[in-house]
Amino acid sequence: MKIQNSQLEKFKNLHRKSFKFINLDPLQRGGILSKEARKILDEWADGYSVCDYCGGCLDKIKNPPIEEFVHEILPEFLGTDIARITNGAREGKFLVMHAIAKEGDYVVMDQNAHYSSYIAAERSRLKVKFVPNSGYPEFKINVDDYAKVIDEVKNKTGKFPALVLLTYPDGSYGNLPDAKAAGKICKDYNVPFLLNGAYSVGRMEINASDFNADFIVGSGHKSMAASGPIGVLGAKKIYEEILFRKSERYKIKEIEQLGCTARGLTVITLMASFPHVYERVKHYDEEIRKARYFSEKIGNLGINQLGEKPHNHDLMFFESQKLFEISQKHKQGRFFLYSELKKQGIIGIKPGLTKNFKLSTYALSDEEIKKVIDAFGEIVKLDQLCAK
C-alpha cells in the first residue's frame, strides 16, 4: 500500500457545509432526523450496533424492539399483512421483482417511474413496458392506460406481465396518480401490483390495502426521517413464502434479504423517528397548503409549476424562461441560480439548472418558505440588472 498521509488529511475533517442551510432537495427534506433519533446517534452509531442481542434474524431482535416494529407497527402503518426492513426502496423493488418474476418476464410501469424501478427490472433480467404520461405541462399518468399496456404485453408475449408498478407520487413532478383505479385494473387482470411510495410513505397517510396493492415500498432516508440507506417493504401474506423464502441450509435466513439488511444505525433512526413520523403524516394537508402557496407566489415571479395543478404533494417541478434568460447573460452562466440561492443560505436545486428544476417545501416553516420566495424575488430582478 502506498497511500500518502497527505491524501488522508481531507478525510479527517469531513464537514457538511450545507448542514444549516435551507435544503430544497426533495430527496433530503423528508429524511431530516427527528430530535428523538438525533439524540441517540452516539449510542448506536458503531458498526452492527443493533446486533448485541440478535438470535440470527434482524427482524426478530427484541432488544432494541425491532421485532415489534417490523411485525406489528409497520404492517399496520403500511396497510399490509407483512413487512420487512430493506436497504432502501430500490432494494425492496428489486427484491420483489427478483422473487416473483422469471428472467424475460415483463414489468409494466409508469413513464414517471424512478430510474431505480427500471434498473431493478434490468438487474432482475426483466423487460419493461411503460404507461406513458400526458406530456407537457402536467405529465399525468392516466391509469386506465395500464389495462391497454397489460393487454399489449399479453398479445406480444402470450403472458401477462409479472408485475405492475406505479410511482406514487413520482419523483419528477410530484403527481399523485389514481392508485386505487390502478389497483382495480391489476386485480381484474390478476397481475401483482407494486406501489412505489418512496415519496409518500412517511410523508402522508397511505394504506396499501386502500389501493389493493400487493406490495408497497417506502424509503427511510427519503421520507421517514431516518439515516440512510434504509427502506421498508410491505406485502400481502400470500407472497410471504415467495418473497421471504428461507435458505435450504440456514433455516432461519431469508434468501432475498441475504439474511439481514439494515443492521445498524439506519434501523435505529427509523424506529426512533417513527412516533414523530406517525404523527406528521396526519398533517399532510398543511404541507399541501404550503406547497400550493409557494407554487402560487413563485408563479407570480415567472417561475411556473408543471405537473398536477392544483398540486397535491410537496415535490414540485418548475420551469422558467426568465431564469434561463438570466443565465444567458449572467457572468456565472447557468450556475448563477445555484450560486445566488447559496448566498441566501439556500441549497438543493442542482447546480447548473435554471430552466427546469424540482424542489420540495416539505417541513419548511412558513418563515423559511417566505425566505425562499423572497430569494427568488431578488433573483428574478437580476434580469433588469443584467440588461443594464
Place this chain on the structure above:
Amino acid sequence: MKIQNSQLEKFKNLHRKSFKFINLDPLQRGGILSKEARKILDEWADGYSVCDYCGGCLDKIKNPPIEEFVHEILPEFLGTDIARITNGAREGKFLVMHAIAKEGDYVVMDQNAHYSSYIAAERSRLKVKFVPNSGYPEFKINVDDYAKVIDEVKNKTGKFPALVLLTYPDGSYGNLPDAKAAGKICKDYNVPFLLNGAYSVGRMEINASDFNADFIVGSGHKSMAASGPIGVLGAKKIYEEILFRKSERYKIKEIEQLGCTARGLTVITLMASFPHVYERVKHYDEEIRKARYFSEKIGNLGINQLGEKPHNHDLMFFESQKLFEISQKHKQGRFFLYSELKKQGIIGIKPGLTKNFKLSTYALSDEEIKKVIDAFGEIVKLDQLCAK
C-alpha cells in the same frame, strides 16, 4: 391505521444499555467508530446527507470526497484495480455472483464460509460445493483440496465452477487459510477467485493482488470502524464491464448497484475512519500477541481455544467442558455464563452458550483483556461453589 400511542412510547427512548460494556462479540469489535467518525455524526446523520452535491453517481461525488476515496484510496488499500462501496460484504458477494455466473452454475467455497456466502449463491440461483475443513480441533481448510473440488464440479457438470470463494479468515474459528495457494490453483484452472475479507480488510494488511484474487469484499461495520450497513468491493479491471455494467436507459447508472448503494452516514463514517483504519492495520501483530496471550491464559482455566494454534487472528473459538458442567448445576442453567459476565460489564458471548463460543479481543487494551481473563477466572470457580 390503528397504532396506539402506548405502543409508540418505547421507540421514543431507544437506549443501548451495552454501550459502555466490554463487547467481545467478533462482529462488533472492528466496527467501533474512530473518534474522527464519531465527532461528525450529527452533521451527516440526516437521510441522504452525502447527496447534496451529487451528479447522479455515488462514487463520483466530489464533495464529500467519495470519488477520490472509491477510485484512488480504496483500490490502493485493497490491492485491486477498481473498487466500489456496497451495502455490506454479503451484498458485494451477491453482486459478484449475480453478475458473473449463470443460473445453475457452481460456486466452490470453503466449509468455513459465512452463511451469507451460501445465501448469496442461493439468491443468485447457483449451486454450491464445499471444500471441507479438517474437523476437530483445528477445522483448517487445506486449500489444495480446491483443485479436487473444482475437478469434481468439472467431471459432474462438464463445466468449471463459475467462481471460487475463500473466507479469510472465517467467522467461526478465525483461521487464516493459505489464500495465496488458493489463488494459484484458481489461476491454473482459470476460475475467478473471490476472497471474503469481512474479518480481515480493515483489521490487518491485506492485498488482493498478493493472492491473485479477482475480487475481494470487506465489511465496513465488521472491520472498518464504520456505521452499518456498508462494505467495500475490489476487483480486477477485466471484470469492470461485467460487474458494473450500465443501464441501457440511464447511461450513468450501474445495474448491479441499483444505481447507488450506501448513500448516507454509512459511507461518511467509512471515510472518516479510514485514516485511523489505515494506521491500525499496520499494527496487527500487536492484536495477534493479545489474542495468543488471552488464549493461553484462558486455556489455563480449562477454556480451550480451537482452530489454528498458535492463532493468527483476534477471532477465536473456545470450548469448555468445565463451563458446561457448571451450567448443569447453576440455577440460571445455560444462561449463567452470559449473566455472570454481564455483572462484570462484559457482553458479546451469545446468551445460552457455555460449551462452545467465540469471541474477539480486537482493539481491547491490555487492561480490558486482564479484566476479561479475571472474570473468567472467577466464573470457573463457581464449579466449586455449586459443588458445595
